Amino acid sequence: MKITRYTYPLTQNFGRSLSPFFAHRLAGDFENQIEQLLDSVFDFNSGIGPFNTDGLFPLDIYEDEGNTYVRAELPGVDRKDIAVEVVDGNLEISATRNTGSGDNAEKISFKRVVSLPENTQTDKINASAENGVLTITLPKEEAAKPRKFTVSIN
Amino acid sequence: MTLLNSILPFTKRPQSPAVREAGPETTVRPHYTAAPADDASAWTLTVSLPGVAKEGLSITDEAGVLTIRGERSWKRPEDWTTLHRESADAPFLLALRHDGEIDVEKIKAGFADGILTATLPKAEALKPRKIAIN
Numbered sequence: 001m002k003i004t005r006y007t008y009p010l011t012q013n014f015g016r017s018l019s020p021f022f023a024h025r026l027a028g029d030f031e032n033q034i035e036q037l038l039d040s041v042f043d044f045n046s047g048i049g050p051f052n053t054d055g056l057f058p059l060d061i062y063e064d065e066g067n068t069y070v071r072a073e074l075p076g077v078d079r080k081d082i083a084v085e086v087v088d089g090n091l092e093i094s095a096t097r098n099t100g101s102g103d104n105a106e107k108i109s110f111k112r113v114v115s116l117p118e119n120t121q122t123d124k125i126n127a128s129a130e131n132g133v134l135t136i137t138l139p140k141e142e143a144a145k146p147r148k149f150t151v152s153i154n
Numbered sequence: 155m156t157l158l159n160s161i162l163p164f165t166k167r168p169q170s171p172a173v174r175e176a177g178p179e180t181t182v183r184p185h186y187t188a189a190p191a192d193d194a195s196a197w198t199l200t201v202s203l204p205g206v207a208k209e210g211l212s213i214t215d216e217a218g219v220l221t222i223r224g225e226r227s228w229k230r231p232e233d234w235t236t237l238h239r240e241s242a243d244a245p246f247l248l249a250l251r252h253d254g255e256i257d258v259e260k261i262k263a264g265f266a267d268g269i270l271t272a273t274l275p276k277a278e279a280l281k282p283r284k285i286a287i288n
Contacts, residue, residue, distance in 0.1 A: 058240035064233045071228075073204035073241055075268030131227060132204040132268020 068138040075132035181247035196275040204268040
């Protein structure tokens with residue numbers, strides 16, 4: 001597995017404010033969502049194989065106080081065939097699954113893009129794979145963590 | 155509302171997920187392929203079971219039905235808030251009827267990275283055989 005980080009200091013998302021709706025942005029771009037919706041209704045790929053071949057894989061997003069977590073179901077994908085990249089404020093997860101051998105060898109590529117929450121420390125992103133599920137940990141900036149202030153009242 | 159439902163049954167709403175879950179257990183049918191192996195003496199079954207650990211996987215055979223069940227090993231820690239979900243928490247369940255066409259005793263299975271690969275040898279009677287001509 002390789003983790004690549006690109007920093008484009010000038011193009012960081014200055015315009016974006018921390019929106020309570022970032023979960024929706026995280027969920028990928030609008031076109032992807034429409035595609036997914038259509039696929040879920042029409043099920044174009046049913047019966048083709050054991051896997052979704054539409055280039056998408058299920059993603060879950062969670063958060064706790066210190067981190068945002070992205071979990072992706074990628075069964076049967078070798079760690080070395082998974083690439084997690086941070087490009088211009090987006091988290092890109094690409095994976096290639098090799099199935100079959102010899103003449104039946106087949107390569108299927110998957111890619112999903114998730115908008116990173118603004119307060120992510122992109123240099124401390126961590127990923128691990130277990131049982132075909134990839135977990136990416138995105139630590140939040142210190143300042144974004146909720147702080148407790150005690151104000152004394154005289 | 156109950157009275158209205160009895161008069162106009164079509165106004166009845168579909169059950170809410172909470173009600174449905176209280177009934178029979180919800181399971182997810184995993185993606186799978188079953189294809190003849192190279193030498194036609196067996197089938198190769200590939201089942202995609204992401205998030206299932208080896209301990210949570212069971213393969214049983216009863217009355218001509220091969221059942222593969224996988225419990226998801228990962229549980230959301232309590233302090234994690236869900237922002238977006240696409241996967242399910244329900245266990246995987248795949249029941250395949252074979253009616254004795256496979257030799258259950260000789261099934262070989264391997265499990266790695268969420269993929270179960272099993273070789274299901276055909277029952278002796280079904281294997282292709284060549285009959286010598288005198």
